[in-house]
Amino acid sequence: RRKATSDQAEIEARLESLITRVGEKSTSSLESNLEGLAGVLEADLSNYKHKILEILCICAIELPEKVTVYTTLVGLLNTKNYSAGEELVDMLIKQMRDYMKHNEWEKSQRIVRFLSDLINCHVVELSSLLVLYQSFLDASNEEGVPQVRADFFVYAVLSSLPWSGEELSESKGPDLDKLLDRIDKYISLLSNALQHALPPFTPPPHTDECVYPIPRVVFRLFDATDIPEGPALPGSNTINRYLVEDCLSRILQVYLDRKDCAAQLVGFHAKNRFPYHYMIIEVVFSSLFNLPDPANLEVFHASLLLELCKLQPGFLPQVLAQATEMLYERVEHMNLTCMERFIRWFSHHLSNFQFRWSWDEWIDCTEKEPEDAKPVFIHEVLQKCLRLSYHQRLVETLPDKFEPLIPKEPTPVFRYIDEETNQIPALPISRKLIEAFKAKATMEQVEEILNQIPGPKKEDNSGEVEEAANPLKIDVFVQSLLFLGQKSFSHTFSALAKFHPLLKKLGNTEESQIFMLRTIRDLWQNHQQMICVIIDKLIRTTIVSCPAVINWIFSEHMRVHFTEGFVWEILHGVLRKMNMEVTQLQKELEDVKHKKSDEEDGETSGEEYAVSNTASESQVEKLQESYEAAQSEQKNLFLIILQRFIILLTEHIVSCESKGTSFQTPWYNLSIQRLEQIFTLHHKQVSKYTGTLENLLFSSDTDQNLLQVYHRFCSLRA
Amino acid sequence: NMTEQEKRLRLSSTLYIGNLSFFTTEEQIHELFSKCGDIKRIIMGLDKVKKTPCGFCFLEFYRREDAKHALMYISGTRLDDRIIRGDWDAGFVEGRQYGRG
Numbered sequence: 012r013r014k015a016t017s018d019q020a021e022i023e024a025r026l027e028s029l030i031t032r033v034g035e036k037s038t039s040s041l042e043s044n045l046e047g048l049a050g051v052l053e054a055d056l057s058n059y060k061h062k063i064l065e066i067l068c069i070c071a072i073e074l075p076e077k078v079t080v081y082t083t084l085v086g087l088l089n090t091k092n093y094s095a096g097e098e099l100v101d102m103l104i105k106q107m108r109d110y111m112k113h114n115e116w117e118k119s120q121r122i123v124r125f126l127s128d129l130i131n132c133h134v135v136e137l138s139s140l141l142v143l144y145q146s147f148l149d150a151s152n153e154e155g156v157p158q159v160r161a162d163f164f165v166y167a168v169l170s171s172l173p174w175s176g177e178e179l180s181e182s183k184g185p186d187l188d189k190l191l192d193r194i195d196k197y198i199s200l201l202s203n204a205l206q207h208a209l210p211p212f213t214p215p216p217h218t219d220e221c222v223y224p225i226p227r228v229v230f231r232l233f234d235a236t237d238i239p240e241g242p243a244l245p246g247s248n249t250i251n252r253y254l255v256e257d258c259l260s261r262i263l264q265v266y267l268d269r270k271d272c273a274a275q276l277v278g279f280h281a282k283n284r285f286p287y288h289y290m291i292i293e294v295v296f297s298s299l300f301n302l303p304d305p306a307n308l309e310v311f312h313a314s315l316l317l318e319l320c321k322l323q324p325g326f327l328p329q330v331l332a333q334a335t336e337m338l339y340e341r342v343e344h345m346n347l348t349c350m351e352r353f354i355r356w357f358s359h360h361l362s363n364f365q366f367r368w369s370w371d372e373w374i375d376c377t378e379k380e381p382e383d384a385k386p387v388f389i390h391e392v393l394q395k396c397l398r399l400s401y402h403q404r405l406v407e408t409l410p411d412k413f414e415p416l417i418p419k420e421p422t423p424v425f426r427y428i429d430e431e432t433n434q435i436p437a438l439p440i441s442r443k444l445i446e447a448f449k450a451k452a453t454m455e456q457v458e459e460i461l462n463q464i465p466g467p468k469k470e471d472n473s474g475e476v477e478e479a480a481n482p483l484k485i486d487v488f489v490q491s492l493l494f495l496g497q498k499s500f501s502h503t504f505s506a507l508a509k510f511h512p513l514l515k516k517l518g519n520t521e522e523s524q525i526f527m528l529r530t531i532r533d534l535w536q537n538h539q540q541m542i543c544v545i546i547d548k549l550i551r552t553t554i555v556s557c558p559a560v561i562n563w564i565f566s567e568h569m570r571v572h573f574t575e576g577f578v579w580e581i582l583h584g585v586l587r588k589m590n591m592e593v594t595q596l597q598k599e600l601e602d603v604k605h606k607k608s609d610e611e612d613g614e615t616s617g618e619e620y621a622v623s624n625t626a627s628e629s630q631v632e633k634l635q636e637s638y639e640a641a642q643s644e645q646k647n648l649f650l651i652i653l654q655r656f657i658i659l660l661t662e663h664i665v666s667c668e669s670k671g672t673s674f675q676t677p678w679y680n681l682s683i684q685r686l687e688q689i690f691t692l693h694h695k696q697v698s699k700y701t702g703t704l705e706n707l708l709f710s711s712d713t714d715q716n717l718l719q720v721y722h723r724f725c726s727l728r729a
Numbered sequence: 730n731m732t733e734q735e736k737r738l739r740l741s742s743t744l745y746i747g748n749l750s751f752f753t754t755e756e757q758i759h760e761l762f763s764k765c766g767d768i769k770r771i772i773m774g775l776d777k778v779k780k781t782p783c784g785f786c787f788l789e790f791y792r793r794e795d796a797k798h799a800l801m802y803i804s805g806t807r808l809d810d811r812i813i814r815g816d817w818d819a820g821f822v823e824g825r826q827y828g829r830g
Contacts, residue, residue: 269802310764314802359764363807398760399808499755501771540756547767588767 023062026055030066034080041080049087056092064099068106071125072118075261076275078128078174086132096134100126100207111215114222120167123147126209127175139209140175144168150214157729159223164214170257173250225694225727230297232334238286245285255285259294263307263315273318288330291319296334299356300349303691303727309352313359332369339373343384347684348691351576354388358395366396366408377412382677390416391576397421398540421538425494427487437464437487444491448506454513461488480523488517489530493545500544507548514554524559529568539577546581550588557585557648565655574681582652583692589645590696596638603631646700649693653708656686661714683720690724698728737819742769742793744800745818747785750809755786761808762788766795770821777827785828787821 033048034041052063070081089096103122110119126143129135147168151161172179231247238244245251259276266272276291295316298306305312319327338345338353345353361368376385393416397405402420409417427441443460466481496506507514518524528546535541549555563569564582572578607627660682667674690697697704709721746758755771762768767790774785790796796817804815 267801308798308802310798310802313764314806317806355764359761362761365810395760399757401754401757499773500759501755501773504770540760544759 022055023059026052026059026063027066030063030084031070031074033084034077045080045084045087049084049091052084052088053091056088056095060095060098064095064102067099068102071103072106072121073265075121075124076258076265078121078125082125082128082132082134085129086134089132089134097207100129100135101210104210104212108212108215114220116163116224120163120170123167124171124174127171130175130178133206136206136208137178139207141179143209143212144171146212146214153217156217157223159226159728160217160221162226163223173254223728225303228302230293230300232293232296232337233289237333237337238289241286242284243286244289251285255279255281255287255290256294256297259290260298260306263294263298267307267311269311269314269318272315273322276319277322288323288326292327292330292334295319296338299352300346302346302348303694305352309355310359313356316356316360317363336372339385339388342388345384347681348688350388351391351579354391354395354576358392358399361392361396362399366400366405370408370410370413374410374412377416381415386416389413390418394418394539394576418539419537421535421541423494423497423534423538424536425534426490427494437483440464441487441491444488445495448492448495454510457488457510458513480520480526481517482523482526485517485523485526486530488513489527490534493531493534500541503541503545504548507545507552507554511552511554514549518554521556521559521562524555525563525566527555528560528563532569532572539575543577543581543584547584547588550585557589557644558651560585561648561651561655565659574678574685579685579688583688586648586693586696589641589648590693593638593641593645593696596634596641600631600634600638603627603634607631645696646703649689649697649700650703650707652689653686653704656682656689657708657713657717660686660717664714664716683716686717687720687723690720694724694727697724701725734819738817740793741817741820742791742796743787743789743818743820744796744815745785746788746804746813746815748811748814749782749784749786750811751782751784753782753809753811757808758786758788762790762799762803765790765798765803767791772821772826774826774828783828787818787826788815789821 029048029051033044056063067081067085070077074081085096085099103126107119107122110116110122123143126135127140130137130140147164151164153161229247231252233244234247235244245255258281259279262275262279263272266275277287279287279291281287295312299309299312316327316331320331335357342350342353373385373389376383376389379386381387393405393409393413397418402418405417406414427435427438440460440463444457447457447460461484464481464484464487466484492506492510493503496503514527518527527549531545532542535545546555546560550557550560560581564573564578569578660679663679663682664674667676704721709718713721746762749758755773758771759768769789769791771789772787773782774787775781776783788796788799790799800815800817803813805812807813
């Protein structure tokens with residue numbers, strides 16, 4: 012019996028491999044491979060019908076770039092075994108409904124496309140496909156459903172028409188006739204087959220739980236004039252451009268291994284008919300710049316582009332350089348979130364090519380106003396390059412004229428070092444502290460030195476005297492400690508860990524935590540990465556709170572940095588940590604609840620049951636509490652950020668208007684995009700709070716410019 | 730014990746990164762790999778005698794998924810002009826940072 016099962020598993024694995032790999036490199040033609048495979052499958056249908064149909068169903072969804080290969084295979088099978096064809100069609104319809112119910116819209120769309128192509132193989136009746144399309148269009152006509160739902164159903168039909176349109180339209184041009192003649196010989200084999208009617212299908216109704224695909228922007232980088240020679244690039248709005256883009260972008264979604272993906276892209280079957288290097292680059296950038304999130308993991312794009320350059324060193328680096336040049340020229344008009352992805356990709360890419368670039372051609376940017384888009388872009392790129400390299404290297408690599416744009420050397424700016432004048436208060440304390448740190452003094456000894464600084468006292472309501480936040484104390488201690496730990500992140504982290512209790516004590520209010528953050532920025536003002544990682548550490552070790560960091564970012568002290576990239580790296584880092592905590596707690600809570608209900612359903616009886624039940628009861632309660640606390644903390648953070656934005660931007664607008672100047676300054680344009688970015692990058696979280704936001708922040712009193720940003724965000728789901 | 734070791738490897742979020750330049754700093758490694766996710770800690774491999782970096786490090790992520798992406802998308806690319814290589818590690822134990830230099 013065991014032998015039989017393992018034989019069966021082996022055959023099933025072999026079938027899967029045969030089916031999934033058909034159409035890959037082979038010495039014989041695809042047609043003969045498919046006929047051969049259909050013969051093999053026909054023989055196995057009697058014993059393995061369900062498995063075979065299941066594999067075909069998976070291929071239809073997971074290997075969409077081979078859609079025509081599998082529809083042809085199904086066509087061949089259908090001529091040999093009519094009931095198998097019928098079962099497969101039923102299976103696909105059922106699968107499509109399930110996907111729709113589970114908000115997997117894209118997968119359901121792939122099935123529509125597969126069914127559409129099945130009319131070409133005489134598996135599905137033309138008229139029943141029309142009925143299916145009709146039901147989709149009916150669904151898009153329903154009243155009281157969001158636009159995004161209607162969009163989906165219309166798009167699903169439209170994007171299937173390239174497969175079924177010719178057959179559906181009766182006007183076949185002479186070109187099409189020629190093409191059909193060639194295919195006819197092969198297809199004539201299928202033409203006598205009996206066809207199936209699609210089972211009746213009604214899309215599942217709209218409910219509040221439905222989450223539809225977010226509206227997408229069609230991304231076009233190149234046009235025909237950008238391409239010097241070879242086959243012409245199809246126009247931006249042509250079906251050909253759409254189809255090639257569609258195939259290439261699906262390869263990006265399916266092949267997550269960078270080497271496989273690069274090989275599939277350059278091996279694209281129709282490559283000789285298109286300037287495919289250009290189309291590959293366009294598709295990779297389209298995925299990277301997709302909003303709100305990149306279509307793939309962000310780092311995947313950099314990695315894939317490196318692989319593509321390695322695979323086709325004679326072509327791809329040039330096309331990529333041309334694309335980069337075009338993006339740079341348009342950087343002024345680029346969405347800020349996309350620009351940041353561009354900066355991260357470009358600096359990462361450069362670090363793999365010794366930072367070599369035709370820098371001289373960009374020298375014009377050094378003559379522009381420093382707040383212009385191009386110099387800002389270059390400066391941010393160099394900030395990132397510095398982190399992946401070192402200062403001297405950049406100075407040596409870049410033309411001299413770039414000097415003003417190269418970040419300063421990332422060394423600490425220590426306040427307590429002026430040996431000459433001794434004018435700095437608390438300088439002796441700092442020296443004593445450093446000696447004590449070096450002598451590995453205890454926490455008490457260090458605190459004793461620190462207490463030589465008199466602190467401002469304040470009386471609270473009860474008349475008791477308590478120590479107020481003491482900026483000088485915080486400054487001397489934190490600067491001296493971090494100055495001594497400057498050698499590396501590890502040194503800094505271990506210094507922070509060693510004095511964790513003292514840091515907690517010094518930063519016992521939000522006000523004192525903000526002092527601490529100021530001190531850190533002053534010390535490391537030329538080392539943005541250091542500021543980012545220290546703050547990350549301080550949040551994780553609960554020395555500073557998330558609201559303290561946010562309020563520090565919006566404070567007067569940080570006004571000079573407000574539009575710089577690293578500030579937003581910190582802010583989005585704070586939100587990401589918060590979001591992850593909420594997600595983690597939610598998952599734990601669901602797991603525990605799930606386990607509990609399993610136990611209740613299970614056969615556990617008597618005492619054992621009672622004990623485990625009460626244990627999980629309190630566990631659930633505790634988790635529920637932490638989850639709700641984290642959730643309200645998260646909501647609070649978003650409210651603080653949005654409120655601070657509204658105050659800041661409204662003040663700016665009002666003050667410009669009173670002076671009679673335009674409020675649309677470079678600062679404003681960057682800052683309002685930062686507001687927009689909060690919605691873009693955290694759309695899933697913020698969309699939960701729209702009710703509160705409309706009541707508290709984005710009401711009819713709010714400035715129109717800010718309201719617009721909010722309404723654009725809402726329309727993503729409307 | 731082989732199975733114990735295998736088990737730890739399967740659950741690990743730690744990578745061994747090799748072929749680093751002796752001059753590559755923790756900061757550079759942090760910047761490159763944090764493209765895949767938040768990093769918990771980096772332990773630089775040190776020369777047993779001189780206590781200077783000697784071309785490898787241990788890199789621990791908070792999440793295993795992120796370490797997997799680091800292997801897929803960073804390992805085999807360049808840092809400081811050298812092609813660096815990553816592999817799963819069963820987890821850092823004190824003493825393992827000292828290499829032969």
